Structure formats: C-alpha cells, structure tokens
Amino acid sequence: MPEFGIVIHGGAGAILKEKMTPELEMGYRQGLLDSLTAGYRILEAGGSSLDAVEMAVRVMEDNPLFNAGRGAVFTHRGRNEMDAAIMDGRTLAAGAVAGVHNIKNPVSLARLVMEKTAHVLLTGEGAEEFARRQGMEPAPDNYFFTDRRWQQLQEAIAKENILPGGELSEGNPDGGNRCGTVGAAALDRHGHLAAATSTGGMSNSRYGRVGDSPIIGAGTYANDRTCAVSTTGHGEFFMRGVIAYDVSALMEYRGESLISAAEAAIHDRLTGLGGDGGLVAIDSRGNIALPFNTPGMYRGYYLSGGVPGTAIYNE
Amino acid sequence: MPEFGIVIHGGAGAILKEKMTPELEMGYRQGLLDSLTAGYRILEAGGSSLDAVEMAVRVMEDNPLFNAGRGAVFTHRGRNEMDAAIMDGRTLAAGAVAGVHNIKNPVSLARLVMEKTAHVLLTGEGAEEFARRQGMEPAPDNYFFTDRRWQQLQEAIAKENILPGGELSEGNPDGGNRCGTVGAAALDRHGHLAAATSTGGMSNSRYGRVGDSPIIGAGTYANDRTCAVSTTGHGEFFMRGVIAYDVSALMEYRGESLISAAEAAIHDRLTGLGGDGGLVAIDSRGNIALPFNTPGMYRGYYLSGGVPGTAIYNE
Numbered sequence: 001m002p003e004f005g006i007v008i009h010g011g012a013g014a015i016l017k018e019k020m021t022p023e024l025e026m027g028y029r030q031g032l033l034d035s036l037t038a039g040y041r042i043l044e045a046g047g048s049s050l051d052a053v054e055m056a057v058r059v060m061e062d063n064p065l066f067n068a069g070r071g072a073v074f075t076h077r078g079r080n081e082m083d084a085a086i087m088d089g090r091t092l093a094a095g096a097v098a099g100v101h102n103i104k105n106p107v108s109l110a111r112l113v114m115e116k117t118a119h120v121l122l123t124g125e126g127a128e129e130f131a132r133r134q135g136m137e138p139a140p141d142n143y144f145f146t147d148r149r150w151q152q153l154q155e156a157i158a159k160e161n162i163l164p165g166g167e168l169s170e171g172n173p174d175g176g177n178r179c180g181t182v183g184a185a186a187l188d189r190h191g192h193l194a195a196a197t198s199t200g201g202m203s204n205s206r207y208g209r210v211g212d213s214p215i216i217g218a219g220t221y222a223n224d225r226t227c228a229v230s231t232t233g234h235g236e237f238f239m240r241g242v243i244a245y246d247v248s249a250l251m252e253y254r255g256e257s258l259i260s261a262a263e264a265a266i267h268d269r270l271t272g273l274g275g276d277g278g279l280v281a282i283d284s285r286g287n288i289a290l291p292f293n294t295p296g297m298y299r300g301y302y303l304s305g306g307v308p309g310t311a312i313y314n315e
Numbered sequence: 316m317p318e319f320g321i322v323i324h325g326g327a328g329a330i331l332k333e334k335m336t337p338e339l340e341m342g343y344r345q346g347l348l349d350s351l352t353a354g355y356r357i358l359e360a361g362g363s364s365l366d367a368v369e370m371a372v373r374v375m376e377d378n379p380l381f382n383a384g385r386g387a388v389f390t391h392r393g394r395n396e397m398d399a400a401i402m403d404g405r406t407l408a409a410g411a412v413a414g415v416h417n418i419k420n421p422v423s424l425a426r427l428v429m430e431k432t433a434h435v436l437l438t439g440e441g442a443e444e445f446a447r448r449q450g451m452e453p454a455p456d457n458y459f460f461t462d463r464r465w466q467q468l469q470e471a472i473a474k475e476n477i478l479p480g481g482e483l484s485e486g487n488p489d490g491g492n493r494c495g496t497v498g499a500a501a502l503d504r505h506g507h508l509a510a511a512t513s514t515g516g517m518s519n520s521r522y523g524r525v526g527d528s529p530i531i532g533a534g535t536y537a538n539d540r541t542c543a544v545s546t547t548g549h550g551e552f553f554m555r556g557v558i559a560y561d562v563s564a565l566m567e568y569r570g571e572s573l574i575s576a577a578e579a580a581i582h583d584r585l586t587g588l589g590g591d592g593g594l595v596a597i598d599s600r601g602n603i604a605l606p607f608n609t610p611g612m613y614r615g616y617y618l619s620g621g622v623p624g625t626a627i628y629n630e
Contacts, residue, residue, distance in 0.1 A: 087555075092555045092556070092588060093555070094554065094555050098413075098438060098525070099438050099439060099441075117522070118551065119522070119524045119551055120550075120551045120554045120555065121524070121525045121526075121530075121554065122522045122523050122524055122525070123413060123414050123438055123439065123523035123524075123525050124414065124438065124439045124523045125523060126414075126521060126522035126523025126524065127522060127523050129521075129522060130521075130522040206441060206444075206445075207432070207434070207437045207441035207442060207444060207445040208437050208438035208439045208440060208441025208442050209434045209436070209437055209438075209441065210413070210436045210437070210438050211436075215436075215530055215531075215532075216530075216533070216554050216555060216557065217530075217532040217533060217554075217557035217560060218531070218532060221557070235435075236433065236434055236435045239409065239435045239436065239531050239532075240402075240407045240408070240409050240435065240531060241407070242531065242532035242536070242557065242560040245532060245557040245560060245561075245564075246560075246564070249560075249561070249564035249568055250568060253564055253565060253568035253569040254568040254569070273407060
C-alpha cells in the first residue's frame with residue numbers, strides 16, 4: 001500500500017500515434033514527468049497534497065504543449081480565456097476561477113480564492129481584479145502566444161468547428177485541442193487528498209463558454225472520505241453527469257472501490273450521455289484509476305515506493 | 316399519488332416574522348401563489364415540466380420582491396449581475412448563464428443555451444451577446460432599479476458586509492438579501508422531471524463572484540430516474556457539498572426516499588459544512604420535500620388533486 005502518490009493528466013481526445021511525431025511525443029512524456037516529479041517531491045518531503053497538486057498543475061500550465069496557462073488555446077476573438085479549480089479533501093474547501101485572461105497560473109489564483117475569500121468561484125474581470133489585489137502581476141498577451149495555438153485557431157475558424165450558434169460542427173477537431181485540460185490528484189503522508197484542474201478552454205470558443213474544469217463536482221472534486229478526482233474531455237458532458245462527484249458518491253453511497261467507481265463514471269455514466277474524455281483519481285489508500293473512453297489521454301502516476309509512469313495512447 | 320405537481324422557493328435565510336410587515340408577507344405569499352399557479356396550469360394542460368419550471372421561475376423573476384430578474388440585488392459596483400440554470404430530467408440536458416446584465420428573464424436565456432447551443436454554461440458579455448443573437452432585447456438598467464434593493468446596497472456598503480478580501484463580515488445581513496434565489500422543480504403528466512433556479516446574487520458582491528444557482532449539481536439538478544432539485548442559501552456551501560446532485564445520488568446509490576435524501580443533504584451534509592439554506596425537490600412519484608436549516612424559506616407546492624400551499628417561516 002503506497003503511503004503517498006500523485007496522478008496527473010494533460011488532456012484526453014483523439015490523440016493518435018500515427019498523427020504524433022516522435023519529438024512531440026517525447027515532449028509530452030517529458031512534460032508529464034516534470035509535473036509528476038515536482039508534485040512527488042513535495043509529497044516525499046511531507047508536504048500537503050494541496051501543495052503537490054498545485055505544483056504539478058503549475059508545471060503543466062508553464063509548458064506550452066498543454067492547453068492550460070501558457071499553452072492555452074485562443075478563443076474566437078483571439079484571446080486566451082482560462083479556467084481552474086482546486087479542492088482540499090480534508091476540509092472540502094474549494095476555489096475556482098473562470099474566464100480569466102493574463103493569469104500565468106490560474107490554479108494558483110484558484111487557490112487564493114479558496115484561501116483568501118469566502119467564495120468558491122470568481123469570474124472574468126472581477127477575478128482578474130482580485131488577482132491584482134493579491135499582488136499577482138498580469139502576464140502579457142505575448143506570454144501566451146505560441147505559433148501552434150494561433151495556427152489551430154486559424155484552422156478552426158477556416159473549418160468553423162464551432163458554428164455561430166455555438167454548436168460543434170461535424171468536423172473532426174483535434175482532440176488534444178478541443179478537450180485540452182491538465183489536472184492532478186494526490187494523497188499525502190498525512191492521509192489527505194486534493195485535486196486541481198486547469199484549462200485554456202476550447203479553441204475558437206465563443207459567448208464566454210465555461211466548461212467543467214472550474215466546476216466543483218463536475219471537473220474537480222476531493223474528499224478525504226472517498227477520493228480526489230480531476231477530469232478532462234468534452235466538458236459539457238462532465239457537467240451534466242456531475243462526473244467527478246459521481247466517483248465519490250459511488251464509493252460513499254454504494255461502497256464501490258475507487259477503480260470500479262471511476263470506471264463506472266466514465267464507461268457507464270459519461271459514455272451513456274454520449275460524452276468523451278477521462279479522469280485521474282486516487283483514494284486514501286493509494287489506489288489509483290485513470291479511465292478514459294477516447295483514443296488517448298496524456299497521463300501519469302507516481303506512487304511512493306514505485307517509479308513514475310507516463311502513457312498517452314490506449315495501451 | 317399525485318399525477319403531476321410543482322414545488323418552488325423564493326429564497327431562504329434569516330426571515331423572521333417579527334421583522335416582516337403584514338403587507339410584505341402578503342406580497343410574498345401572493346408572489347409564490349402566482350408562480351405556483353402559472354406552473355401548475357401548464358402541467359394541468361399536459362405541458363412539460365420544463366415549461367412549467369421555466370414559467371414558475373419567470374413569474375418570480377418578474378416580481379421585484381424576489382432576488383432574481385427584476386428584483387436582483389446590486390453588486391458593489393451598483394449593477395445587477397444574474398445567474399440562472401435549467402435542467403431536463405428526461406435527457407439530462409442543461410443550460411445555464413452566469414454574471415449576465417440587462418437580461419429580463421435569465422432562466423429563459425439558460426433554456427436557450429440548453430436548446431440552441433452545444434454548451435451548458437455561458438458567462439458575462441459572451442452570454443449577453445448570445446442573447447442578442449437569439450433576438451432577446453436587453454432590458455434597460457432602470458427595469459431592475461428598485462428603491463428597496465438600492466437601499467440594501469447602501470446599507471451593505473455602510474456596514475461593509477463583504478470585506479475587501481471578499482470575506483463575509485460577522486454582521487447579520489438580511490437573509491432574504493444575502494441568500495435570495497428563486498427556483499422550481501416539477502413533475503409532469505408524462506413522468507418527466509425538470510428543475511430551474513435563478514438569482515440576483517449577493518448584495519454588494521465583488522470580483523465576479525458566482526454562486527451555486529447556475530452550477531449543475533450544486534444549485535440545480537434533474538434526473539427522471541431520481542428527482543428534480545432547486546436550492547437556495549449560502550451558495551458556496553452548496554457548491555462544496557454538491558448538494559442538488561447529492562439528493563439524487565443518495566436516492567440512486569443508497570436507495571433512499573426523496574424525503575430522507577433531501578433531509579440528509581440539508582441537515583447532515585450542508586449543516587455539517589456550516590452552511591445555511593434549503594431546497595425544494597420532487598420525485599417521479601410526486602413525493603415532495605422542502606427542507607431548510609434557516610429561520611425561514613419562501614416556499615410553495617401545488618400537486619394534482621390538491622390545493623396550492625405556501626409557507627415562509629419554520630412552522
């Protein structure tokens with residue numbers, strides 16, 4: 001039984017080996033490893049699961065390969081609109097931000113919401129004003145600019161993946177693009193669980209759309225009595241299915257194991273709704289689950305007494 | 316066993332008989348009755364629970380007594396920032412808006428999000444742009460202006476109920492003010508459930524704070540297999556407790572009755588977190604529950620074969 005550990009994801013979707021270059025695959029694997037290692041070191045030193053998930057997510061936010069923080073995709077208007085959430089399984093305290101711009105590490109802003117306010121969710125310019133008051137310097141637009149994301153927006157506009165009414169076209173958008181999210185769930189030496197999620201949203205999105213990442217119960221949930229969960233995928237289905245909390249409820253109310261509950265949430269509930277994506281989860285005994293129903297999910301785990309593992313495809 | 320029915324709330328909080336004038340009490344009771352009757356007529360004529368909850372909520376949004384739509388409280392900046400959600404228990408489809416201004420009936424905008432887009436939650440200016448594109452004329456600022464709400468803002472600013480950091484002071488804010496929300500849950504003749512919630516938010520709030528009302532699973536949830544739920548109260552605790560979905564999960568996963576599940580969600584889960592508020596719920600057999608842990612909750616029910624009932628205090 002591992003004493004502590006961390007699981008992470010960097011997005012799920014139509015991630016196919018034949019579309020991936022060896023360099024890009026190595027970049028993603030290294031990015032996952034960097035995140036796992038940063039979170040693991042905190043846990044190994046006796047730090048909290050809350051610190052570990054925040055750090056693991058920050059490392060992926062700082063990596064332009066992932067659709068969060070620096071690598072956030074562009075909305076239809078060519079801006080980066082980001083969402084994030086964090087939850088402490090010990091106290092059920094939670095913080096989240098939605099639709100924020102020019103924030104280098106949205107997960108850390110979510111943590112400030114949790115710790116410095118009586119609120120759970122702050123949005124848009126209000127959340128940015130709160131960030132400034134907390135001494136968080138805005139990151140300039142060019143910090144978030146990557147040629148790859150800009151190219152993705154131009155392609156999406158050309159294809160009009162998102163129709164004027166906000167409906168998704170029948171196109172075949174890049175899964176890592178449409179469903180990009182990063183997240184982590186951890187158990188610390190003190191038996192406490194935490195989860196965090198961060199996303200750059202949906203490429204070419206409009207109308208201030210917010211997905212499941214900043215929604216407690218949908219994209220992020222942690223409770224010491226059950227599990228810590230972070231999800232990734234087509235957010236609307238995770239919201240309608242209340243997927244992250246569903247894993248916890250199946251454990252608490254039906255006595256299911258973490259693995260069985262996590263599999264049911266993805267393969268029964270989410271798939272039944274017609275949604276695609278996955279989640280990473282850990283329970284207070286160090287059991288982990290990383291189910292997904294898409295061709296791939298960037299993911300990793302690192303448990304005490306073991307070695308870090310990363311994976312991308314359905315292998 | 317009633318064939319159809321509707322339950323509604325108009326907010327929960329420190330609503331005390333000794334602070335209420337007979338005129339104000341009569342106004343609230345009439346407002347609840349108007350809402351119940353409007354929803355009931357739709358159900359009686361064979362209409363959908365979705366139409367019934369939307370109409371019941373619209374009637375309360377149009378009534379300046381309730382903190383939603385016309386009667387929305389003012390934020391710190393003197394604006395009305397509204398949130399709403401609606402969910403169809405038949406399909407688990409859902410729509411929501413958060414932080415919208417100049418929208419006469421946010422619940423109807425939430426329904427448009429559900430029916431006309433592939434999204435669940437639209438926010439801020441983006442949601443307002445979507446409303447305009449759907450042909451919804453913006454309501455002018457003065458539509459939402461009531462002396463009573465303006466006075467409440469001035470009093471709140473004077474008392475600084477919400478401190479600069481966003482923390483609630485130890486003051487004793489008017490419950491109907493701080494926790495004002497309206498909502499409805501209904502069962503139709505076809506056995507389908509639906510729920511809707513709408514709010515003007517928290518008086519004197521800052522930083523784009525969003526509460527539980529537009530969050531599927533926290534403030535609003537409906538599922539034909541279990542129940543339809545709309546909550547009201549101190550939103551942050553409903554978000555952390557995922558209270559609306561918790562009622563459903565207790566029924567589905569632990570086999571509890573609607574009444575026992577609804578009581579547990581409020582009196583065990585919400586109270587355990589230190590939160591205050593209540594909810595209204597109905598299941599597919601026409602059982603209803605209206606639990607709350609505050610001194611009062613504006614509430615009503617109207618089941619087929621019965622007469623409408625309204626209540627305010629803990630009686």
